[in-house]
Amino acid sequence: MSDLLSRLLGERDWLMADGATGTNLFNMGLASGEAPELWNIDQPDNIRALYRGAVEAGSDIFLTNTFGGNASRLKLHNAQGRVREINAAGVALGREIADKAGRPVVVAASIGPTGEIMAPMGALTHELAVEIFHEQAEAVKDAGADVLWVETISAQEEFQAAAEAFARVGMPWCGTMSFDTAGRTMMGLTSAQMVAMVDKLSTPPLAFGANCGVGAADLLRTVLGFVAAGPERPIIAKGNAGIPKYHDGHIHYDGTPELMAEYAVMARDCGATIIGGCCGTMPEHLKAMRAALESRPKGPRPTLDEIAGTLGGFSSANDGTGDDAGPARERRGRRRG
């Protein structure tokens, strides 16, 4: 394999990804309701600053400001006709920063969910979802992204649609899902089920994992769930910097840089290879994470109790995996199930 991420994965025991996009951009004055992706064109210096923040803090990989750059999301801003332009601009700025870094830095093109519920529950068909992802993937490929990176997905059908679209453009890719509902994705997928789903894909990702969700502790429980399922490829951990708290009209995430440094080391000990942050993770968090990953040796895999003791408790008693998969309802119903 000749792509940059495959090469780095071959050379290194761990790689550091980036932190938050939204939190950083809001701090630069992005108004809520505004599409962050439009800044790739309207406020390019802010996007350069976003990328530079991650690179200077030691990230080996950063995600482009293209999360909501699919036609389905851009439609909310009446910009569905600008998919190519907006994504190309976001990746070109990334290329510019990465190529000046003086070390290999991976430009990963962020591709977020469509925001629609897929058929049969919702209106979005598989074919249309593939088409939406394909349009965006082609745009970021042509602009020079190193790898495609689909993230914050809840439905396995949507993840599979993205995989199919990425195979069509023939690029290496990574994919993460968000486990935010009792340790599962909103659509009920467990960490073990994701591993099974990923291993069955005909064009599997270079690495897979979890991002966002609830707090850093929950995310590591998910990583342990991946490891227990015996995955065939590297694991990505991108957790939030704690949990948002409301104080006097302002919101901030309660995870300190010190806490995120502990999280990073524990993520590696759990078995993750690509480690980064998500919402609330600022350059100062990334610096602390990088320093901890470099200075501390890999340790034994932590237990759930050790994770909860260091990073705080879990949001639910179980996560639907293992022996403790939770109750099911006895029904008279003999029609299904």
Add this chain to the structure above:
Amino acid sequence: MADDEIILSELDDEELVLQMHDDLYDGLKEEIEEGVNILLGRGWAPYDVLTKALVAGMTIVGADFRDGILFVPEVLLAANAMKAGMAILKPLLAETGAPRVGKMVIGTVKGDIHDIGKNLVGMMMEGAGFEVVDIGINNPVEKYLETLEAEGADILGMSALLTTTMPYMKVVIDTLKEKGMRDDYIVLVGGAPLNEEFGKAIGADAYCRDAAVAVQTAKDFIARKHNKMA
């Protein structure tokens, strides 16, 4: 399979209602429509079909969603089946002057375009027999107020997924207060980054952790409101 051979019309009333609860749980739309028609054919009042068969069944779905046994896809299918039953009952309920459960205006706040949670609450509220007026995403305060008044609603539901948009809920509540309208409505708020403390701080009646909690909270407040009037 022998399992598929349940003949709804051969079940007695009690068995049929229990079977309908299961069929709702399994999201079986056609079976629910059939069950509703059978009960109506047996002379049941539309309001009894609504409450005893449909709403009671959705309560079980709501409880298992709350407890992490069911997830969004199952709930969507159940709500869809419920809606099909409701479509049959709606005109009949209006004709018979059945009591109204309550009416809710729901939408995401200005700046927030994330609507899956809001849609889910809307569906679960409909599943519980409430009328729901969905005003969509990105709503300014004027839109909430206009719709509440025009619709004669009982409940205002506001949703936000972003930490940057949730403070707008306070703007809406403060405006209601200024106009002397605050006490006319039950105000429920929800969304991933919110919590109870926040709900209290901005002057909402309640923060609802998920769609199941929203339904239960709405029912409790409506019951209290009726007691006050009695």
